[in-house]
Amino acid sequence: MPNLTDYIEDYLKKLLALSSSQYIEIKRRELAGKFSCVPSQINYVLERRFPLERGYLVQSRRGGGGCIRIYRIETLRNGSWRDLIDSLDRLSFDLGRARQLVKRMVEDKIISRREAAILDQLLREDLYLLTSLNSEELRLLLRELFVNALQELLKIEY
Template sequence: MEKRKYNKVKDSQSQKERGEVVIIMKNISDLIEGYLKQVIELGGKGHIEIKRSELADMFQCVPSQINYVINTRFTVERGYLVESKRGGGGYIRIFRVKPSSKVELIENIIKQIEKGATQNMAEDIIYRLLDEGVITDREATIMLAAIDRNTLKLQLPARDELRAAILTSMLLTLKYEK
């Protein structure tokens, strides 16, 4: 399971406010993800347009590594939309989707998981709730434990359906709290 260092991200807030790009994660995928998120945030437009090959050159990795990061870290569950065009003039656009309210965010998530939620999908949703300030680090830890495949010892698809039901119940509780 992916572990995040949210307290370190919060500590770097003053550096972000000064316009500095702060990269504090450890592996190449984390570095690329952190860089892209900070560029989106610092750009002020809520989106970026990049060329896969240029980003690969910047991080001295293969373009498929960029694809991996975009496909796994910039998902709908995490609050992003991605569009791409391949070829010589190709690009990748990453849009940050910001809900107008906590209630709208929760309602959208509940719709996404109506038919079930995989482990990765549920984790992405919890990380998004944390990133959006809807839940605390402690609440995220508890939620992650409750939806983990080691906790829900059922066969698929029952496990994904139960995970979605548990997550929906938690979300409904959050929706109505102040």
């Protein structure tokens, strides 16, 4: 026999599944109204059913126009990001794919915009012009630097 918390959890997860973006936005009061409960019930549900460990990130803003955002950090849990990085390592590494990966990781909130900025700088070919590296050497070096940086980065919690 499901309880209120279960119903609200299901509802939010359905919304997330339907959403075309990586997150949903809710109004605490409204949602509480829909389920005829006190607003703080929503906090309880978020705390219990949408913790970071389970792959959710909750952010909120108070005041007029405030709201709660729930992000799905889908691939963080099963470690598929690490697999992706490893595949970059083993298979052909190229700049385009690396940059693409950085972009997606930002979108999925795996890394921050600032972290992405460093990685993007690292991938700037022109910075390496002053060296005598040939293009294959450069590719291997970039791969080494990029993959390593990313692996270390993901070891540390936000």
